Amino acid sequence: MNTLMRLSLQFPQWRTYCIKQCAFAGAEAAARGKPNYEEFIGNHHQQAQRSIVVQVSSEKSYAELYNYCSRFGHIVTVQHYSVQHEDELHYMLLEYASSEEATAAISSSAYNAELSSSGGGNGVPVRSPFLWFRAPAPGAGRRGQPKLANNQKAHALHTIYGTRALNHEALKELLHGASSIDQQLHLLYERTCLNDLGVRMRFLAALQVEQAISGMFPEALAQPFGSSVNGFGKMGCDLDLILRFDGKTTTTDQDIQREASRLIYHTKENLSNGRSQTQRQMECIGDMLHLFLPGVCHVRRILQARVPIIKYHHEHLDLEVDLSMSNLTGFFMSELLYMFGQIDPRVRPLTFCVRRWAQSCGLTNPSPGRWITNFSLTCLVMFFLQQLRQPILPAIGAMVKAATATDIRVTEDGINCTFARDMERVGFQSRNTSSLSELLLQFFEFYSQFDFHNRAISLNEGRALAKPDHSAMYIVNPLEQLLNVSKNVSLEESERLRIEVRNAAWMLESEVENTTLSESERREQSWGLLNLFKHPEKSVIRPNMFFKPRMVEVSDLFDKSQSQPPAINYKSPTVRQQVQSIKAAARSELKQLRESSTTTTTTTTTSAAKTKRSR
Numbered sequence: 224m225n226t227l228m229r230l231s232l233q234f235p236q237w238r239t240y241c242i243k244q245c246a247f248a249g250a251e252a253a254a255r256g257k258p259n260y261e262e263f264i265g266n267h268h269q270q271a272q273r274s275i276v277v278q279v280s281s282e283k284s285y286a287e288l289y290n291y292c293s294r295f296g297h298i299v300t301v302q303h304y305s306v307q308h309e310d311e312l313h314y315m316l317l318e319y320a321s322s323e324e325a326t327a328a329i330s331s332s333a334y335n336a337e338l339s340s341s342g343g344g345n346g347v348p349v350r351s352p353f354l355w356f357r358a359p360a361p362g363a364g365r366r367g368q369p370k371l372a373n374n375q376k377a378h379a380l381h382t383i384y385g386t387r388a389l390n391h392e393a394l395k396e397l398l399h400g401a402s403s404i405d406q407q408l409h410l411l412y413e414r415t416c417l418n419d420l421g422v423r424m425r426f427l428a429a430l431q432v433e434q435a436i437s438g439m440f441p442e443a444l445a446q447p448f449g450s451s452v453n454g455f456g457k458m459g460c461d462l463d464l465i466l467r468f469d470g471k472t473t474t475t476d477q478d479i480q481r482e483a484s485r486l487i488y489h490t491k492e493n494l495s496n497g498r499s500q501t502q503r504q505m506e507c508i509g510d511m512l513h514l515f516l517p518g519v520c521h522v523r524r525i526l527q528a529r530v531p532i533i534k535y536h537h538e539h540l541d542l543e544v545d546l547s548m549s550n551l552t553g554f555f556m557s558e559l560l561y562m563f564g565q566i567d568p569r570v571r572p573l574t575f576c577v578r579r580w581a582q583s584c585g586l587t588n589p590s591p592g593r594w595i596t597n598f599s600l601t602c603l604v605m606f607f608l609q610q611l612r613q614p615i616l617p618a619i620g621a622m623v624k625a626a627t628a629t630d631i632r633v634t635e636d637g638i639n640c641t642f643a644r645d646m647e648r649v650g651f652q653s654r655n656t657s658s659l660s661e662l663l664l665q666f667f668e669f670y671s672q673f674d675f676h677n678r679a680i681s682l683n684e685g686r687a688l689a690k691p692d693h694s695a696m697y698i699v700n701p702l703e704q705l706l707n708v709s710k711n712v713s714l715e716e717s718e719r720l721r722i723e724v725r726n727a728a729w730m731l732e733s734e735v736e737n738t739t740l741s742e743s744e745r746r747e748q749s750w751g752l753l754n755l756f757k758h759p760e761k762s763v764i765r766p767n768m769f770f771k772p773r774m775v776e777v778s779d780l781f782d783k784s785q786s787q788p789p790a791i792n793y794k795s796p797t798v799r800q801q802v803q804s805i806k807a808a809a810r811s812e813l814k815q816l817r818e819s820s821t822t823t824t825t826t827t828t829t830s831a832a833k834t835k836r837s838r
């Protein structure tokens with residue numbers, strides 16, 4: 224009762240916003256051509272409710288499956304993908320025109336007789352949108368190859384092998400074939416970003432969790448966030464999910480009637496404190512996922528982390544999932560990033576390139592640790608675009624100022640995530656006309672100069688601030704401004720970032736200036752982004768040179784010897800000259816240092832000897 228009263232008192236003060244289901248989101252979004260975040264999310268959530276996934280023997284099963292499944296309703300689209308286990312397994316994702324039709328297909332499905340207890344197995348009869356298409360019963364007859372009726376031909380298989388990401392060689396080939404660095408940047412984004420099928424699969428994974436608990440928690444919502452929905456996801460990215468037991472805010476007639484109801488659900492009050500309660504609930508959800516949900520495997524519970532999560536693999540979707548129940552700002556942070564990506568068409572390709580570059584030189588790593596995360600790196604790109612003389616992105620503070628009552632969002636734990644969702648109200652217009660390659664070079668130059676030792680990065684202000692503590696890298700968390708997003712980054716990794724951005728700036732400068740390559744040279748030689756991603760391990764300055772100075776002589780960086788990797792061949796004469804003069808200056812400084820240290824040693828030795836003699 225106390226809980227109830229506390230909540231009802233809070234309600235008028237905080238318009239507690241969890242995750243709003245957008246009715247007719249798809250139609251509105253289509254009408255405007257550019258869906259906002261909530262429409263994008265609502266649209267995909269509804270699409271998942273109209274969809275099923277069916278395992279088939281190969282993509283050739285399409286016509287037969289289409290004919291069979293058409294009996295439940297109008298099929299809007301079918302996409303094929305495969306998953307590599309011991310064999311290659313094939314799947315079709317079907318979308319019906321309505322959720323009722325998808326439900327009819329699911330409800331018509333039988334349980335696997337061999338696995339059921341009556342068949343002697345110990346399989347659990349679980350209902351979910353993940354199905355398989357068995358061969359017709361003997362005698363049912365399947366004469367010849369099934370044909371699609373004329374009116375069905377329009378719905379030919381939309382995608383075949385729709386989740387295959389470009390491998391390294393294919394990407395190299397693609398970038399070789401581009402006509403400029405700018406085109407390489409665009410191609411990299413277009414050909415590696417998460418595609419429509421990837422997004423659909425992620426929303427289906429979310430829906431599976433939601434539906435699994437909907438009997439007990441009809442208001443439950445499993446909400447994707449992070450790179451699966453923020454516009455910065457690449458093919459194969461993980462799925463970040465927030466599960467809320469009371470996530471849906473519906474405004475149906477039933478809800479209005481409910482407010483006046485005199486009948487109140489009996490519910491249990493949780494007596495433990497918030498964190499351990501969440502941990503216990505997550506443990507229970509983890510067991511449920513592990514024991515009952517088809518496709519879910521390798522469930523791992525990481526419950527002691529700041530944000531406790533359950534990690535699992537979905538074998539029918541070939542997907543890694545991170546499920547949390549308490550990281551509510553992640554959803555709104557993803558909205559901010561989604562909006563940034565929509566403000567200007569250069570934002571996403573630039574971020575993709577920076578993330579790829581960081582991966583290629585080992586700055587980022589899929590496992591968590593003391594290195595920079597993709598999220599922090601994305602914040603660095605956003606900040607760079609805010610602080611330009613002609614900014615490409617507004618400061619978040621300006622978006623907060625322009626917010627109106629409809630923009631108020633406060634998470635259940637009281638974190639204010641209010642900012643204007645309508646960019647026209649923010650009144651921000653960029654006059655920046657730089658090309659993508661110019662921006663990429665400026666990005667590297669900017670961070671090779673940035674004073675990470677003393678300055679903190681604030682996306683709220685769009686400018687650097689004095690660093691509030693001694694963290695090696697400080698990025699103010701945009702939605703919880705007392706926290707540092709990059710707190711995990713060690714001094715060594717921060718130093719490494721600085722070195723790598725400087726290397727990249729040198730490299731790219733020479734690439735940008737070098738516009739003289741013929742088409743055939745471009746095909747044969749490594750150029751543009753290919754050089755940026757190539758990263759020969761030894762030619763790059765590693766951080767231990769700073770932290771273990773005795774192990775490596777600085778002069779080693781410049782001396783040419785047999786064991787040294789081949790020197791970088793700078794194509795632009797200007798850059799070549801600049802690099803040579805930097806090296807020459809460094810050599811002469813080193814020489815002077817050596818000479819002065821020898822002189823000092825000699826002087827000290829001589830004076831010591833003199834002292835000895837005088838004694």
Ligand code: GTP
Nearest residue numbers: 449450451456460461463553556557597598700708
């Ligand atoms: P990839 O999974 O690497 O493609 O990128 P991602 O953006 O999804 O990153 P990740 O899965 O690590 O995190 C998911 C989301 O959680 C991010 O997009 C952020 O919204 C949020 N997030 C991640 N790390 C932090 C952090 O250190 N602080 C805060 N406040 N939020 C974070």
Ligand code: MG
Nearest residue numbers: 449450461463
């Ligand atoms: Mg992620």
